[in-house]
Amino acid sequence: MSARVQKLAVKVADRSRPLLEPGETVLSVRLAQGGMPPVAAGFLLGGLLAISMLVFKVGGALGGLLCGLLVASLVTRRVIVRTDQALLLLEYGKLTFSITPRRVLARLPQDTTVAPSGGFWAVTHVAGEKLYVHKKWQHEFPIHQPTT
Template identity: 40%
Template sequence: MSRQAERIGRRSQGLLEPGERIGRVVLAQGGISPWWQAVFFVAAVVAIRLVVGSAELAELSGVPWGIATGLIGAVASSAFFSRRVVLLTDRAVVVLEYGRFGPVKPRRVLARLPLGTGIGPLSGLWARTEVAGERLWVHRRWHGDAAAF
């Protein structure tokens, strides 16, 4: 397991049954396609640049302002997606919810599925799949771990 997966596993341990051991960790995103995050980012930059340009506020132009407006778009897009951790343990496949912002800190168990519940097949940069009745997007970085399910 990678260091990130080990850290997520430690943070998730309190939500698992006593003595339950984690074998694999997969991060996923629910809701809209991750590609829409890029659209929100660009749309916010363009919209705010148009407002700034029409108001003739030259002091609000430049790279820092462009980055700030893009971040506004990225934060706005977070209203349309959810973040999930899918764990393969020695007893079950566990789907956890975690916060929209900040580090991966699981909050609650959404589903406990029987061992053998699959995720996939996965392909592409962002693979679309369904787990526990929810459409999830899994980044390529996690495809290898998801294949173990």
């Protein structure tokens, strides 16, 4: 497990705590995305950039920004949090760089299985939503609680 990914998992767990029930403890975190498949989003972004440069003569940073915003609006960003009481599906912002969960989309039984199939972008289903999990997030990363 990458130390960078583990550090991000701990940060996301800390940012998720306000959405938990009182006394609930985060055990593990996964990041995922829904909506448009990631590979399709990449192709769409490339196609939109080419069209913006050739047809509309909008290139460079402005074209990249406009195309990126359009593609980002088609993707949903999710956090899968396993706690000592439940499995939570959390939503976080589309057009933000920070991973700060905003609301609980689903609260499932704690023993709910989230088993993404292999591959670079694994597919899994949580609370009826098809999610894509990047290779580096396909394993649950335990969040070590500070000892008191």
